[in-house]
Amino acid sequence: MSQSLWLRTxxxxxxxxxxxxxxxxxxCIVGGGLSGIANAYFLAKEGKDVILLEKNLILEGATGNSTxxxxxxxxxxxxxxxxxxxLDGAKLYYEVNKEAVHFGQSIASDDELRTADSILYSxxxxxxxxxxREFDxxxxxxxxxxxxxxxELPVSFDATLTLKNESQIHPVRFGQKLARLAVEAGARTFENTDVIDMDFNNKYLTTKTGNTVHxxxxxxxxHYPIEALRGVQVMKLAVDRxxxxSxxxxMALQGQYIxxxxxxxxxxxxxIDGKIYILLSGASHPAGMKENTEAHYIRLYDDMADTFKLSRSKLGWSAQDPETPDIIPYAGIISSSMPHIYISTGYRKWGLSxxxxxxxIISDQIAGKKNRATPLFAPSRTGFGAFVLQALKLTGLVTKEFTIGHITRREAPICTHMGCRTRWNNAEETWDCPCHGSRFRKDGSVLEGPATKPLNL
Known part of the structure; x- marks a missing residue:
């Protein structure tokens, strides 16, 4: 597997x-990406005794593979x-994300953040x-x-929509800074700690080594709700890769474009450290649906050469992004029947802000503070119609892939989440599940959930 520019530097x-x-x-926070680390920081600053658990190494998942x-x-x-x-909902979504940008700007050093205009172009x-329509x-x-x-791009374009003074960050260095601040505030962080079981009623979880956290x-x-939550949120998220x-x-661009x-x-x-890099991304598809993803990299490498005339030290990686049915992420209490369980997911391709x-939002809820965005981001908000449409869409895909996979890929290992046949991904050297987006390393160990158990190779 290729390591991203951010993880390498x-x-x-x-x-x-x-x-x-x-x-x-x-x-207790499960997940050591920027989301988990930020929760640990905010809650520790509120005086809470916080434990963060990461099954691998912090920041090596979605955060370390972002743009x-x-x-x-x-x-x-x-x-x-x-x-x-x-109007109120759209304005609130903008305001909380703009506040997130300002927070990043307030704590980051020059090695971690640079101010840049964000520009859409047609x-x-x-x-x-x-x-x-967006400008209106x-x-x-x-x-x-x-x-x-x-x-500034050397491409033909018709129009642009610019939002000034936004930010671009080195997501891993920024996350490392925030992780250190969380520890300084009192949070306890543990890596290589795989959670395999949760007892919601008795409020404890068990790790692979048999230790418990109450x-x-x-x-x-x-990123994607883990196996313990099957039936609660698993049908409400689509996953895109x-x-x-790079x-x-x-020469550095002054803006960032899409x-x-x-x-x-x-x-x-x-x-980064005196060197300038250009990053080009695109070519998305539903997770687990492509057997040979090398073609997507080749297309981007070709674009890099044709558009930017660059052919030096090319590096490629991929990211996986869950999406809710109505665009806005889920952040808050997962269910009224489990008011002590919170979930944060569904960021689409905008996981940093x-x-x-x-x-x-979550740390304010736990600290007993009023946050005006709580209802908008509440996991319980998804209406019946949106839920049913998304569930039908995903269930149809799952049913088709489950059947086809067991007929056409009989030698492929079975995903330990819900029994779909995986696909071997040549470019990433991973086993990818097309049903719910689980990914496994070459040796069968879990790379991304919702699966929690390794493949039987």
Whole structure:
């Protein structure tokens, strides 16, 4: 498997122990990405006794494989939010994500964050119409966007929509900084600690080594809800996989870009230890549905060469992103019947700002503080119609893949989540499940959930 640019250029690692004893805490957090770390930081600052558990190493999952854009401009989103949630809902989504950007800017050093304009651009009449629709939403909400023709990219474009003074970060270095601040505030972090069982009623969880953590409240930040939550949220999330390539460049872009029409591309540069890199991403598809993903990397490498004339030290990696039926992430109490269990997931491709925003929402709930965004992000909000449509969509896919997989891929190992046949992914050297997005390393160990048990190879 390829290692992302961010993981290759991280700060020297802080060593966090694995859990080797039974512990008690106010709040236990499962998942050591930016979402879990931010929750640990905010809650520790509130005086809570916090334990964070990561089954592998912190920041090596979704955070370490992101594009590193910390921005409230989430592609074409606000026009859709206005339609779904009205002015108050759309404005609130913008405000909490803008607050997340400001928080990042307040704690990051120059090695971790750089201010940059976020820019959407169109390449067709349809795309320009979409930009104008989004700009109209900006004006109604009060977002200070600028519609025009402002682009440094060497591509043909028709129009741009700019949101100034957003941020791009080195997500791993930024996460490492926040993890250290969480520890300084009193949080206890454990790596290589795999949670295999949860007892919600008696409020404890068990690790693979047999140790237990008793908690008053539990926060699940595992990107996709883990096996213990099957039947609660598993049918409410679609999972998408996208690809990123990078190469050394001679000049940094002042902005960060994303196209609103085809071909879908996201572009930014990064300056790391004196070197400049360009990042190009796109080519997404439902997780686990492609056997040979190398073609997606090749397409992006070709675009890098044709558009930016770069052919040096190319590096590629991929990311996996869950999405809720109505765009807004889930952050809060998972069910009224389990008021001490919280979940944070469904960020789409905007996990950096959303993870910080969701962490603030959850930590405020646990600390007993009023947060105006709690109802908007509540996991219980999803209406029956949206739930049924998404469930039918996913169930249809699962049923088809379950059947076809067992007929056509009889030699492939069976996913330990719900029994679908996996696919071997040549480019990533992983076993990918097309049903719910679980991924396994070459040796069968779990790379991404919801599966928690290794493949039987």
């Amino acid at each position: 991280a700060y020297p690692r802080d060593d966090y122990p694995s859990l080797e004893e039974n512990l008690h805490c106010d709040v 590193g854009k910390l921005t409230a401009q989430h592609n074409i989103v606000y026009a859709n939010l206005l339609k779904k949630f009205g 390449q067709s009449n349809f795309g320009t119409q979409e930009l104008r 939403a900006y004006q109604e909400i009060g977002i200070p966007g600028e519609l025009g023709r402002n682009s 908690f008053n409240e539990l926060v699940l930040c595992t 996208s690809y990123i390539v 190469a050394e460049a001679d 196209s609103v029409d085809s071909p879908k591309r996201s572009v930014r540069t990064a300056k 959303n993870s910080l925003a969701c962490a603030r």
